[in-house]
Amino acid sequence: MCNCFSVSDGELQNVGLGLYPSMSLLNHDCRPNCVMMFSRKKLELRAVRRIQQHEELCISYTDISAPRVERRTQLMEQFYFLCQCQRCSDDQNYHVGRGAVKWTIIRDSIPHLESLRHEEKWAELQQVCQALICANSPAVPDSNVYMLRVLDSLMDACISLSQYETALKYGTRTLNAYVLHYPDPHPSHAVELLRVAKLQHYCGDVEQAEKTFTQAYKVMKVTHGTDHPLVSEVCRKLAECQAECQAECQAECQAECQAERL
Secondary structure (H helix, E strand, O other): OOOEEEEEOOOOOEEEEEEOOOHHHOEEOOOOOEEEEEEOOEEEEEEOOOOOOOOOOEEOOOOOOOOHHHHHHHHHHHHOOOOOOHHHHHOOOOOOOOOHHHHHHHHHHHHHHHHHHHOOOHHHHHHHHHHHHHHHOOOOOOOOHHHHHHHHHHHHHHHHOOOHHHHHHHHHHHHHHHHHHOOOOOHHHHHHHHHHHHHHHHOOOHHHHHHHHHHHHHHHHHHOOOOOHHHHHHHHHHHHHHHHHHHHHHHHHHHHHHHHHO
């Protein structure tokens, strides 16, 4: 089990486990220079920043947005080593932020949120998340890793309940936090940008959707590769937005010309 990988689709939904012997040789780093990406059953290793000669290729075995204590605990429990990478040596309370008493309340609520999510109790999940946000904002900023998890859970609940404008409101709040937690191109950041862009497009904010799809493409071409099916979807959606913006501009020009004639 130490050498298995969670097989996921382009949107990072787990669909199984796989054993890839050559990839199992890669060591861990909490700020890796590579990420793993699946294209169906094929596993690709993709560089996310420039790699120097003789530099070791590393991936992360855990969620890099988590605080150091969580990362180290998971790595010890699952892989039996204490991480002493550069980030763990420098990182005391990575992006936990201020409001310690408040964020511990949110942290302790995360397992319950994950249980509701797994059981697809969307209305209850929405209610609990909204209560947590109302009770703890602005003492706990959106950049706090636990608040970010609450916002993501609430976004999922709203989407599942077809409350797309509400989902967009909370999804937009996550974007700055994702930039903070994922300083290098990362699949999680790419997927979050894609989700928000789809919501913007659906809710009629085509101009902003075009910008967000463009941001998603810039990250995804590194993390997924230009041949990945999800990147093709982003390109199609981006082309739709560009066509709609162009049509809107033409309609406005025609209306102005008609008004001048009158």
